Amino acid sequence: MTARSALGMVGSPARAVRRAWRRIPRAGRACFVIAFVNVAIWSVIVPPFQVPDEISHFSYAQYFAETGSPPPNNPNDSQYSLQEYSALDGLNFFNVIGTTFDRGVFTVPENQQLRAELAGSNPLKNAGAATPATNQPPLYYMLEAVPYWLSPSNDIFARLALMRLLSALMAAATVLAIFLFLRELVPRTPWTWTVGALMVAFQPMFAFIGAGVQADNLLYLGSALTFLALARAWRRGLTTRRALAVGGALGIGMMAKLTFLALVPGAVFMLALLAWQRRGEGRGRAFAMLAAGVGVAALPILLYALANVTVWDRPSALNGALTTATSAAGTGSSAVTWHEIFDYTWELYLPKLSFLNHAFFTGYGYPLWSVWLRGAVGRFGWLDYGFPAWVYTDFQRLVYVLAALSVLGLWRVRRALRQGVVVILGFGAMMLGLLVVIGYEGARATATTNYLFPQARYLFPLLALYALAIVLITKALPRRWAPVLGALLVALALAHNLFAQTVTISRYYG
Amino acid sequence: MRVRIALGLALLATLIGFLIDMSGSAPRLAGGDRIHWPAPDPAVAVAPPGSRMCVEGTILPGDAASMLIAIHGANRLPRITTTFTDTAGALLARGVLPAGAVESSAVTIALHRPAHAPSAVGSLCLRGGGRATLVYDGVTGIGTTTVNGVDQPGSPAIIYYRRGSETWWSLLGALDLRFGLGKATIFGDWTLPVIALAALALFAGVVRLLLAELG
Numbered sequence: 001m002t003a004r005s006a007l008g009m010v011g012s013p014a015r016a017v018r019r020a021w022r023r024i025p026r027a028g029r030a031c032f033v034i035a036f037v038n039v040a041i042w043s044v045i046v047p048p049f050q051v052p053d054e055i056s057h058f059s060y061a062q063y064f065a066e067t068g069s070p071p072p073n074n075p076n077d078s079q080y081s082l083q084e085y086s087a088l089d090g091l092n093f094f095n096v097i098g099t100t101f102d103r104g105v106f107t108v109p110e111n112q113q114l115r116a117e118l119a120g121s122n123p124l125k126n127a128g129a130a131t132p133a134t135n136q137p138p139l140y141y142m143l144e145a146v147p148y149w150l151s152p153s154n155d156i157f158a159r160l161a162l163m164r165l166l167s168a169l170m171a172a173a174t175v176l177a178i179f180l181f182l183r184e185l186v187p188r189t190p191w192t193w194t195v196g197a198l199m200v201a202f203q204p205m206f207a208f209i210g211a212g213v214q215a216d217n218l219l220y221l222g223s224a225l226t227f228l229a230l231a232r233a234w235r236r237g238l239t240t241r242r243a244l245a246v247g248g249a250l251g252i253g254m255m256a257k258l259t260f261l262a263l264v265p266g267a268v269f270m271l272a273l274l275a276w277q278r279r280g281e282g283r284g285r286a287f288a289m290l291a292a293g294v295g296v297a298a299l300p301i302l303l304y305a306l307a308n309v310t311v312w313d314r315p316s317a318l319n320g321a322l323t324t325a326t327s328a329a330g331t332g333s334s335a336v337t338w339h340e341i342f343d344y345t346w347e348l349y350l351p352k353l354s355f356l357n358h359a360f361f362t363g364y365g366y367p368l369w370s371v372w373l374r375g376a377v378g379r380f381g382w383l384d385y386g387f388p389a390w391v392y393t394d395f396q397r398l399v400y401v402l403a404a405l406s407v408l409g410l411w412r413v414r415r416a417l418r419q420g421v422v423v424i425l426g427f428g429a430m431m432l433g434l435l436v437v438i439g440y441e442g443a444r445a446t447a448t449t450n451y452l453f454p455q456a457r458y459l460f461p462l463l464a465l466y467a468l469a470i471v472l473i474t475k476a477l478p479r480r481w482a483p484v485l486g487a488l489l490v491a492l493a494l495a496h497n498l499f500a501q502t503v504t505i506s507r508y509y510g
Numbered sequence: 511m512r513v514r515i516a517l518g519l520a521l522l523a524t525l526i527g528f529l530i531d532m533s534g535s536a537p538r539l540a541g542g543d544r545i546h547w548p549a550p551d552p553a554v555a556v557a558p559p560g561s562r563m564c565v566e567g568t569i570l571p572g573d574a575a576s577m578l579i580a581i582h583g584a585n586r587l588p589r590i591t592t593t594f595t596d597t598a599g600a601l602l603a604r605g606v607l608p609a610g611a612v613e614s615s616a617v618t619i620a621l622h623r624p625a626h627a628p629s630a631v632g633s634l635c636l637r638g639g640g641r642a643t644l645v646y647d648g649v650t651g652i653g654t655t656t657v658n659g660v661d662q663p664g665s666p667a668i669i670y671y672r673r674g675s676e677t678w679w680s681l682l683g684a685l686d687l688r689f690g691l692g693k694a695t696i697f698g699d700w701t702l703p704v705i706a707l708a709a710l711a712l713f714a715g716v717v718r719l720l721l722a723e724l725g
Contacts, residue, residue, distance in 0.1 A: 010668040019595075023661060027719060027722070027723050030715070030719045031719075033538030033715075034712060034715055034719070037708060037711075037712050037715075038712055040708075041705055041708055041709055041712070043694075044697070044701060044705055045705065047692060047693070048692065048693065055512035090692075095544065095545075095546045095547075099546065099547070099548040101539070101669055102542060102544075102546060102547055103539060103541060103542060104691075104692050105688075105692030106539075106540070106541040106542075106571060106688055106691070107541055107569055107571050107572065107632065107691070108628070108629055108687075108691070109569050109629050109631050110541075110569055110629075110691070110692075111691040111692060114692060117585055123654070151696075153694075155694060155695060157692075157693050157694040157695070158694040158695070158696065160694070161693070161694045161696075161697075174542070190723065191724045193522055193725045194719060194720070194723040197725070198716065198719075198720075275676070310525070317724070417519065439678070450660070462657050481512070483512075483513050483724040483725075484512045484513055484516045486724055487513045487516050487517050487520070487720050487724050488516050488517075490716065490720060491516075491517055491521060492520070493523070494713065494716060495523075495524040495527065496698050498524065498528065498709070499528075499531070501709070502528070502531060502532075502678075505677070505685065505689075509685050509688045510538060510539065510678070510681060
């Protein structure tokens with residue numbers, strides 16, 4: 001092989017990426033850059049490890065980077081490396097989370113003490129025990145191992161900062177995927193693609209999670225890519241290549257986080273519907289396309305299972321992940337029944353009906369507002385700070401207005417809806433799958449914990465549908481006024497994001 | 511034109527909101543002794559009448575003008591003197607709680623120290639007059655706290671406040687310093703101004719994009 005051909009092989013993927021980048025509309029590229037800069041700003045504002053579960057996700061990635069394998073869940077080890085423990089201690093982490101007054105490093109002597117604690121602390125020693133993240137598939141952590149090692153410094157905070165930038169890239173890619181998703185579904189009004197994508201980019205909880213080392217970021221990206229691949233296959237017709245794209249997106253999502261499994265039945269259902277639409281080209285070909293998509297989706301899972309029991313020497317093919325998620329919750333009289341799971345799931349989204357025997361959210365208010373809306377408006381940190389109460393009340397009023405506008409928007413696009421039955425059924429099934437799984441896990445959590453399990457971010461795999469809902473809202477107004485509403489909504493999101501950042505600065509530095 | 515006007519008005523409203531937010535005045539934290547506040551454990555240190563309770567190896571923030579600490583033991587507390595000495599024994603700050611203050615989980619003691627003094631590591635000591643045994647709340651099994659040289663079960667929780675009431679504008683210098691601490695060494699005093707400029711550029715970029723696509 002000549003040097004020139006070798007260089008050509010390296011250069012061709014880069015050229016392909018460049019070509020693909022250039023094919024994206026300018027506005028889409030701008031949305032990507034804007035989302036990246038915004039999340040990167042967040043990643044500097046939020047102190048190390050203050051994104052929910054960041055300590056566990058960092059620990060997994062660090063273990064993978066240092067050893068080349070996922071944590072073995074060895075009960076004799078500790079959850080985090082000595083280096084991470086030193087950092088957490090020096091940052092006053094365990095006092096800061098969940099409180100109002102405690103702060104991290106505020107003075108130069110504290111910073112010097114932190115540096116002294118970190119000096120000589122081993123990045124691997126003692127780590128390897130189970131954390132909330134260790135049963136998750138490894139793709140996100142494998143990717144985060146790259147910036148970990150690329151870091152020019154062994155300093156844990158330098159590595160964390162670079163790893164956070166990779167998460168920011170994933171968040172930006174999610175926004176771009178949503179832009180392209182809207183391009184498929186509303187091709188005649190290009191300005192709505194920008195509005196929908198920017199609304200996601202400036203959703204402060206999305207940006208806040210994007211700022212941290214958190215596997216949710218790859219989950220959101222995998223979900224957005226799945227919605228994009230399915231929308232593309234629906235609009236342009238399913239081909240083997242597009243079926244492979246759907247399978248690839250599903251594979252990324254499943255290897256990112258187990259939560260993604262909730263979307264898989266709906267996505268496969270939609271893929272099957274799309275294949276059914278192509279039966280005129282021969283049933284064998286239609287089935288082959290479906291099989292190609294499902295096969296590509298299953299491939300990384302099979303490889304992961306194989307690696308678990310061979311290379312990584314873990315106890316079972318899926319490391320007990322599904323067993324943990326599906327085994328009986330609670331024992332004896334405290335065991336969670338299917339009846340309770342149904343009641344819990346219903347009450348989590350809808351008003352409690354008189355014939356539902358169990359009341360799960362007494363004292364929390366109606367979860368639609370208290371969990372989902374408040375959480376989406378902003379419950380930051382380790383759920384320990386947010387906006388003043390009036391902000392949530394005002395947003396609730398705004399939701400009433402936007403809901404009314406969306407009904408009007410639905411009415412105005414009713415003809416287009418008739419053509420999109422497959423999309424409505426498919427995306428509806430994916431949404432339902434996620435809502436049910438959140439309810440299922442939340443009900444099971446009641447057997448073991450006292451805290452409220454559901455968080456608004458669990459719905460973020462549906463961000464593509466949120467963007468679509470925003471587009472629908474703008475469609476409520478006549479054509480001349482719709483862009484004005486779109487601009488106002490983005491301006492509101494921009495302000496929301498800005499004030500979320502100032503609240504964060506006052507929480508940790510003020 | 512409609513989009514331009516709507517965006518202009520929305521951004522003006524955001525700017526006004528931001529200015530109002532930044533101009534809000536309130537007492538601002540200077541730091542704490544890294545013991546959980548409010549104190550979860552009662553009686554982590556017990557000081558008999560006239561004895562001296564000292565927290566060793568603690569940090570006094572440079573901008574601390576008062577401290578809050580949980581003290582019980584008498585409905586009306588005796589006069590309590592507070593001193594902070596650095597590791598070399600030099601007196602850096604002192605304060606006096608006049609007799610008659612109500613026992614509470616957040617007793618405020620004003621501190622007197624030179625303006626713009628740097629933060630320092632040292633010993634914080636409180637000595638109560640009168641005949642009351644003073645009981646301090648905090649966290650057990652943490653830190654080094656003594657009463658007349660005898661180790662105590664835990665350390666009291668303390669938080670420090672800056673002088674008076676301040677707007678965020680007047681706190682910008684402190685925010686700038688704090689923003690660069692507890693992070694990768696590449697971050698420093700430059701970080702907050704650069705973040706502010708980046709946020710401004712982001713606003714400009716979004717406006718430009720919206721005008722190009724919607725206008």
